[in-house]
Amino acid sequence: MTEEIRTGEHPPPPDRSERLSRWTYIAALARDPVPLLATVYLVLLVVSAVFADLVAPYDPIKQNLRGRLAPPFSADAGGGFIHLLGTDELGRDMLSRVIFGARVSLSVGVLGAVVSGIIGVSLGLVAGYRRGFVEDAIMRLVDGMLALPSLLVALFILFLTGAGFLNLIIVFTLLRWMVYARMTRGLTLSYRELDFVKAARALGNRSVRVMFRHILPNTLSPLLVLATLEVAFLILSEASLSFLGFGIQPPNPSWGLMIANGREWLQQAWWLVTFPGLAILLTALSLNLLANWVRTVTDPVQRWRLLTPSTKPQRRLFRAKARLAERGTGGVETAIPGGPE
Amino acid sequence: MTPALSAAPEPLLVVEDLRVTFDTVTGPLRAVRGVSFEVQPGETLGILGESGSGKSVTMQAVMRQVPQPPGRTSAKRLRFRDHDLLTADRRTVRNIRGEGIAMIFQDALTSLNPSLTVGYQIGEMYRVRRGASRKETRELAIELMDRVGIPSAAKRIRDYPHQFSGGMRQRVMIATALALDPEILIADEPTTALDVTVQSQIMELLAELKEESGMAVVLITHDLGVISEVADRVLVMYAGEIVETGSMENLLDAPGHPYTRGLIGSIPSVAGGQARLLPIPGSPPVPTSIPAGCPFEPRCRWRRDRCTVEAPRLRAVEGFEDRFSACHFAMEVLDEPRG
Numbered sequence: 001m002t003e004e005i006r007t008g009e010h011p012p013p014p015d016r017s018e019r020l021s022r023w024t025y026i027a028a029l030a031r032d033p034v035p036l037l038a039t040v041y042l043v044l045l046v047v048s049a050v051f052a053d054l055v056a057p058y059d060p061i062k063q064n065l066r067g068r069l070a071p072p073f074s075a076d077a078g079g080g081f082i083h084l085l086g087t088d089e090l091g092r093d094m095l096s097r098v099i100f101g102a103r104v105s106l107s108v109g110v111l112g113a114v115v116s117g118i119i120g121v122s123l124g125l126v127a128g129y130r131r132g133f134v135e136d137a138i139m140r141l142v143d144g145m146l147a148l149p150s151l152l153v154a155l156f157i158l159f160l161t162g163a164g165f166l167n168l169i170i171v172f173t174l175l176r177w178m179v180y181a182r183m184t185r186g187l188t189l190s191y192r193e194l195d196f197v198k199a200a201r202a203l204g205n206r207s208v209r210v211m212f213r214h215i216l217p218n219t220l221s222p223l224l225v226l227a228t229l230e231v232a233f234l235i236l237s238e239a240s241l242s243f244l245g246f247g248i249q250p251p252n253p254s255w256g257l258m259i260a261n262g263r264e265w266l267q268q269a270w271w272l273v274t275f276p277g278l279a280i281l282l283t284a285l286s287l288n289l290l291a292n293w294v295r296t297v298t299d300p301v302q303r304w305r306l307l308t309p310s311t312k313p314q315r316r317l318f319r320a321k322a323r324l325a326e327r328g329t330g331g332v333e334t335a336i337p338g339g340p341e
Numbered sequence: 342m343t344p345a346l347s348a349a350p351e352p353l354l355v356v357e358d359l360r361v362t363f364d365t366v367t368g369p370l371r372a373v374r375g376v377s378f379e380v381q382p383g384e385t386l387g388i389l390g391e392s393g394s395g396k397s398v399t400m401q402a403v404m405r406q407v408p409q410p411p412g413r414t415s416a417k418r419l420r421f422r423d424h425d426l427l428t429a430d431r432r433t434v435r436n437i438r439g440e441g442i443a444m445i446f447q448d449a450l451t452s453l454n455p456s457l458t459v460g461y462q463i464g465e466m467y468r469v470r471r472g473a474s475r476k477e478t479r480e481l482a483i484e485l486m487d488r489v490g491i492p493s494a495a496k497r498i499r500d501y502p503h504q505f506s507g508g509m510r511q512r513v514m515i516a517t518a519l520a521l522d523p524e525i526l527i528a529d530e531p532t533t534a535l536d537v538t539v540q541s542q543i544m545e546l547l548a549e550l551k552e553e554s555g556m557a558v559v560l561i562t563h564d565l566g567v568i569s570e571v572a573d574r575v576l577v578m579y580a581g582e583i584v585e586t587g588s589m590e591n592l593l594d595a596p597g598h599p600y601t602r603g604l605i606g607s608i609p610s611v612a613g614g615q616a617r618l619l620p621i622p623g624s625p626p627v628p629t630s631i632p633a634g635c636p637f638e639p640r641c642r643w644r645r646d647r648c649t650v651e652a653p654r655l656r657a658v659e660g661f662e663d664r665f666s667a668c669h670f671a672m673e674v675l676d677e678p679r680g
Contacts, residue, residue: 195451202404203466203517204439213465217456300501301455 035293038286049102056096057081061251064091086271097253104254109231112172120180128188142178158246187219228291232284352379357418372398374581387572395581443523447530449510453502460498485516508539580636587664597666
């Protein structure tokens, strides 16, 4: 048996070494309309946030009191580019403000999620792997922190330290790392008992390596989804803090701040609240949809579903049914041997 | 032991009076109750026993892999070369694992990390311990995959474990264990999850690798068929104790313990001969309450009054070299014709 394999009488298996290039992922994304739309939206958002100076038609803080509260698509009083999304109560261009607001919202969301994620995941891994006193200490701290009313704590800290971008990130990290710690600990607890972790130890890996190289990659898919959801959550939190006056300070634009200001004018000018609100909604939604796709595609066992052309599960089922029908059997049910009847 | 080996009596591994107890709700569970043996360089030692006989726990204790608590390990001596495994610090233990003693497990699918490529898993320890570069590690991984008979190794090192068949996975597992050239390879039921033809391929592979590298192999199994093909020497375990040891041929030809005899009688023989298989009646004792006398006594054909009160010690069997049996009436068992 062994000889047969060794002498190479079998034809060599197809070369599959190149199959996971970047293009495989892009092609898979192109076949899937929902995550594709989400990606397109997010890419547009990121690009316009980064190149806001070039993309935005107006200076976001330049007032024009003669052209205040202009509805969407109205011409500029000064003869400039039309105000696609209208102007606000001080005559500032809404589109430009939404674009510049994306900078703040995205960077607060992503940075906050990444920093709190790194801290939370590390502590959760250690707690789940080490057990005992370390676990108790970390997890009781998590419980305690989660018991605090987060908005009050955030307001309190920001009141003491003063509002600002960096302070926002620090507050978010302080208040959100527990979410990651809990989830990571739970996942670690189930993985640490598995054979491959025992095998890794039996081969002489040190604990840190077992935690970060052997357990962590397996927990990454769900954690990635959590992190994406957290980005959406933090964008909303930034909006509420800015709304309350403790986040980004006027006249700088942030989506939350824009909603806060627009609230007073809701009766006269619906567009002041609607467009920043829509931006938050679409961003959070796109992140969630993309997270779902990314989770599947980062799982080596699951990703063939998305990466293999035309093997979407439903289609395969249809084909199986069609084959059975051709053979003259009625359908899947009757094809089960020894079934009821 | 074969005469050639007794000329160089420097055992790699010495285990004396090893005991492992687990504290459970229903009282202490004595999984290993005073086991002593040695592993010589280059030999293949089989540890034979049914589920729960303590064979796996014994080797886990040697690897210092029994979690404490709830486990408690004690021994008069537990040495690998010059290292006392009972007192060694974590660093020493880590260095012995992989480099001195490596281990492969029963189910290769669950023993391989589903999120890492096989190439990474095979080369990891080489890279970490030897500080090898990515390129060197890759070459070693390919070489090892070749050695364990995985076709088109260079193309498959980026594959994940679920893309391999059962037999191929076990080969990958073996390759990970071989990366640091261990002196002892412990194989814990390496073929149990495989079908019979693949089983024999894996056993052949282990035998070949052992020939090439001169490492010792400790084969833990419940399958007498597997062990009889490759083992030089066998330990038979029952209820946490060694009930009989000896060379493979001696044990097969003339079992000196009723339990060994029962095991041999209960496997089918291709050559024919016996018409019906003879199962061992009853079941092994509950490990939380092992009777005072011989643990096999309730299931034994040869039992006398003495067996219920006095636990038999492992004693040399007359007329054989290096042969021990834990039966008061070993000679009777030995002499009674079979069939």
